[in-house]
Amino acid sequence: MNQRRKFLKNASLATIAAALGTELAFAESMPFGYMPVAFQEQDPYKLFSKEPEMVLLNDRPWNMEAQAHLLDDEITPASKMFIRCNGKIPADIDESSWTLTVAGESVSQEKTYTLQELKTKFKKHSYQLTLECAGNGRSEFDPPAKGNQWTIGAVSCANWSGLRLKDLLDDVGIEDNAVYIGYYGKDTHLSGDPNKDPISRGVPIEKAMLEETLIAYEMNGEPIPLAHGYPLRLVAGGYPASASGKWIDKIVVRDQVHDGTKMTGQAYRVPCDPVAPGAEVSNDDMCIIESMPVKSIITYPKSGAIIKEGRELEIRGHAWAGELSVQSVEYSIDFGSTWQSCSLKEASNRLAWQHFSTQIKFPRTGYYEVWARAKDQNGKQQPMILPGWNPKGYLNNACHRIAIKVV
Amino acid sequence: MSESSNPLELVRKLLSVIYTVLGLIVFAGLILIYAVYIEPYENSDVVTETEIVKPDVDGLVEGEGREVVATNCTVCHSAKLITQNRATREGWQNMIRWMQETQNLWQLGDNEVVILDYLEKYYAPEAKGRRQALKNIEWYELED
Numbered sequence: 001m002n003q004r005r006k007f008l009k010n011a012s013l014a015t016i017a018a019a020l021g022t023e024l025a026f027a028e029s030m031p032f033g034y035m036p037v038a039f040q041e042q043d044p045y046k047l048f049s050k051e052p053e054m055v056l057l058n059d060r061p062w063n064m065e066a067q068a069h070l071l072d073d074e075i076t077p078a079s080k081m082f083i084r085c086n087g088k089i090p091a092d093i094d095e096s097s098w099t100l101t102v103a104g105e106s107v108s109q110e111k112t113y114t115l116q117e118l119k120t121k122f123k124k125h126s127y128q129l130t131l132e133c134a135g136n137g138r139s140e141f142d143p144p145a146k147g148n149q150w151t152i153g154a155v156s157c158a159n160w161s162g163l164r165l166k167d168l169l170d171d172v173g174i175e176d177n178a179v180y181i182g183y184y185g186k187d188t189h190l191s192g193d194p195n196k197d198p199i200s201r202g203v204p205i206e207k208a209m210l211e212e213t214l215i216a217y218e219m220n221g222e223p224i225p226l227a228h229g230y231p232l233r234l235v236a237g238g239y240p241a242s243a244s245g246k247w248i249d250k251i252v253v254r255d256q257v258h259d260g261t262k263m264t265g266q267a268y269r270v271p272c273d274p275v276a277p278g279a280e281v282s283n284d285d286m287c288i289i290e291s292m293p294v295k296s297i298i299t300y301p302k303s304g305a306i307i308k309e310g311r312e313l314e315i316r317g318h319a320w321a322g323e324l325s326v327q328s329v330e331y332s333i334d335f336g337s338t339w340q341s342c343s344l345k346e347a348s349n350r351l352a353w354q355h356f357s358t359q360i361k362f363p364r365t366g367y368y369e370v371w372a373r374a375k376d377q378n379g380k381q382q383p384m385i386l387p388g389w390n391p392k393g394y395l396n397n398a399c400h401r402i403a404i405k406v407v
Numbered sequence: 408m409s410e411s412s413n414p415l416e417l418v419r420k421l422l423s424v425i426y427t428v429l430g431l432i433v434f435a436g437l438i439l440i441y442a443v444y445i446e447p448y449e450n451s452d453v454v455t456e457t458e459i460v461k462p463d464v465d466g467l468v469e470g471e472g473r474e475v476v477a478t479n480c481t482v483c484h485s486a487k488l489i490t491q492n493r494a495t496r497e498g499w500q501n502m503i504r505w506m507q508e509t510q511n512l513w514q515l516g517d518n519e520v521v522i523l524d525y526l527e528k529y530y531a532p533e534a535k536g537r538r539q540a541l542k543n544i545e546w547y548e549l550e551d
Contacts, residue, residue, distance in 0.1 A: 058491070059485045140538070146498070147492070191483050191512075193511050301549055303541070305547065305549035306549060385537040386538060403544045
């Protein structure tokens with residue numbers, strides 16, 4: 001445990017004790033990530049060790065996003081990672097008794113593993129995986145779509161470690177008729193109804209069997225932070241982040257498309273055929289979102305920079321394209337009339353975001369916007385205006401813009 | 408100093424009367440808060456006693472119907488889920504129906520009209536078009 005981590009852990013224990021107005025018994029042996037129930041509605045910045053510039057969208061359930069400039073790190077630290085909760089974070093987490101059960105119509109036999117078995121019996125793999133909320137950018141849709149009004153910061157790329165889901169499924173043994181996997185977690189429904197799941201989504205079996213699809217127990221080399229799924233999270237990078245179930249204790253292998261909460265109806269679905277803004281779309285005409293679309297963000301400088309005439313401006317950021325790689329990133333300083341290319345790095349592994357940068361010369365003083373747009377390996381580019389309207393406000397990958405003044 | 412004719416003593420007596428009256432007002436207020444906010448939850452079979460959550464009026468625009476909205480709409484989720492959203496009356500009604508069908512929201516009875524009137528008035532959509540101008544830019548000098 002490094003010094004900073006130690007400090008953070010101690011700080012949060014002190015905070016807990018202060019807020020509860022009492023000393024915490026056994027504070028030293030309190031497992032990482034565990035929070036007393038009394039804590040579930042306290043200051044989220046302290047509770048989840050988040051940067052003060054993170055933006056709180058909702059406090060019940062917890063939903064918080066980054067601002068573009070906070071995401072400048074190549075690997076997103078926990079303090080700058082967006083939080084998306086559908087229900088209540090589990091209150092009493094005991095790592096020593098945590099188990100994961102693999103069940104469903106398409107397993108040879110149901111099997112349960114302790115956390116310790118998952119960590120020791122299977123090979124550990126690490127990947128940088130981009131997780132973006134399907135509703136990132138929802139705030140721009142017109143007519144508006146209900147839900148958390150994410151702007152640009154519901155995306156992250158951390159380094160996740162754990163076992164491959166594929167290795168787990170091979171150990172359990174699955175039938176040829178498997179088409180989908182679904183997860184269940186220990187978070188609880190907002191209404192308090194124990195018979196309702198806050199969310200239970202999943203991915204097609206082909207995605208489940210990919211090398212990068214993990215049952216993760218570490219993020220950035222540490223136990224997964226509480227808000228991000230401690231102690232166990234399914235991580236399926238490139239898909240809507242809701243497919244990466246948190247606090248999971250069960251995986252089901254299905255002989256049909258998983259029909260858990262928020263897999264059906266209109267949730268995480270878009271119209272199969274494009275519709276006019278504001279159209280009503282029946283459930284039958286909505287299709288499940290799989291790979292997220294190509295997108296990029298400018299993480300430096302922060303929007304609003306004033307620079308002296310004649311100075312070259314360095315810009316940098318990240319680009320990603322769901323299941324695909326990004327082939328190029330361009331920028332424009334004249335509202336999309338002309339585009340110049342940025343330099344773009346290869347991904348450190350498949351499904352990791354790629355870093356771009358360039359130097360910009362501005363021709364004269366005045367107000368500018370720097371726009372960035374990425375192109376995926378198949379030639380699809382980000383649009384400059386909003387892409388197809390959809391009832392739930394998903395998949396807004398319109399190009400990111402920052403404002404610059406040259407004086 | 409202890410003589411009642413002392414003007415300082417009169418001021419002190421006057422102050423103690425004022426404090427008593429203020430105290431009574433605060434007490435009455437607490438009873439009112441209990442009656443309006445807390446009591447309905449204790450009678451609800453949806454929310455158990457250990458899960459009583461104080462209605463959250465924080466951030467809800469001042470206006471007729473605010474308390475009814477707070478009482479009915481912030482038991483499961485916070486007021487922030489309301490204040491960050493915009494919809495037409497029909498849109499808000501659809502959200503209520505969805506919550507009733509899938510999220511254990513109770514029947515709202517006569518309160519539904521009050522709630523919809525409030526939401527329609529204070530949280531109506533604004534036209535945004537296909538892309539808005541960049542807004543709320545915080546200008547700063549970028550260091551070299």
